[in-house]
Amino acid sequence: MIRTSDRVNQLPGYPLAEIPAIKRRLLADGVDVIDMGAGDSDYPPPQPVIDALREALDDIRYHKYGFQQGLPEFRAACSAFVQHRFGHAFDPVKEILPLIGSKEGLSHLPLAVCNPGDVVLVPEPGYQAYIGGALLSGCEPRICGLRPENDFLLDWDSIPGDVLDRTGVVYLNYPNNPTAAVAPLEYLEKSVAICRKHGILLAYDNAYADITFDGYRAPSIFDVPGARNVAVEFLSLSKSYAMTGWRIGFAVGAAPLIGALKAVKSYVDTGPFLAIQKAGIVALERSEEFVAPIRAELGRRRDAGVAALRDAGFELESPKAAMYLWVPLPAGVASQPFATRAMLEHGAIVLPGAGFGPAGEGFFRVALTVSPERLVEGVERLGRALAGHSGGELARAP
């Protein structure tokens, strides 16, 4: 009999896993699908970045193993970006590590810094790589519910001191997926202070650092004095430059932490494709120029989506950041059957809150991945899907 490991058997189902196959089937049946599911927008990466990749492909040097060192120029560009964007200096060789997308680094982190049995604090609803990283490294995930009454901030006061003493890593992600919440600096200061007190490594997932609206600027965890001793930050090129499929991001932090993550990676991968690192330099060096139109487009989509949802009777605030709307369902409507009905009967794909863990129940997530016009149409379909649900009455009829 084929046996699989307890660690793998414990993994919860991945929320996005079945959707692509169902979407393909719907498209093959001629359904006009509006995909507001995965955080993967419909616009292309910046043309100069694509051109840089094309050029790199013609250079044999970029077809070789990169190993963990990668392209020194890419590390230098990461370091310069962090300096320019956040005002913090990090050594490109010892304090920066290229990643095959930030997900890879986030999920490998507990292997690098925890021992089996250590607690890993996992925010829920949240990005699934955190619980995956905890379980695959033999750690004990402790689910920390993010609740609207706490502005979706992880509630430190709800975690007993003895649990904090056994905790190796906490994941914090602001701007947040899926709730789109942002964290005030005072909250990050409190988090750093608690991590220092209990010897916890704070893994700060800043994948949406540059996807912000209305003049809001997302902080780095290193804006908090003393954070360098307890935190590592993960940055991604995926969302800021529409490069999700390229798989490129990087970790920033103190040399011993970066060294430990590098040691894990040296046994499991050989670094991001060098041609992609070469093109990534162009993205990072011209960051503001490339992110501004993406931010503006996502802002238009946010406004259209929020207005359409409110018109349909859903109640939600307009988020300051990230590329998601986290929408409460009427009491008594379960998110999974609602999302399934919306997809199968109305061709509108959104993610059920429960897919981000039980604490996400009662919500669904709309990704701003289609044009404002398509979002409005998608929301109309969601309203119809809800109307077909018993107990799905909204404040105003859709």
Ligand SMILES: Cc1ncc(COP(=O)(O)O)c(C=O)c1O
């Ligand atoms: C919160 C969060 N962190 C990290 C990632 C991963 O990004 P990357 O493409 O860099 O692996 C995502 C992707 O959706 C995300 O939502």
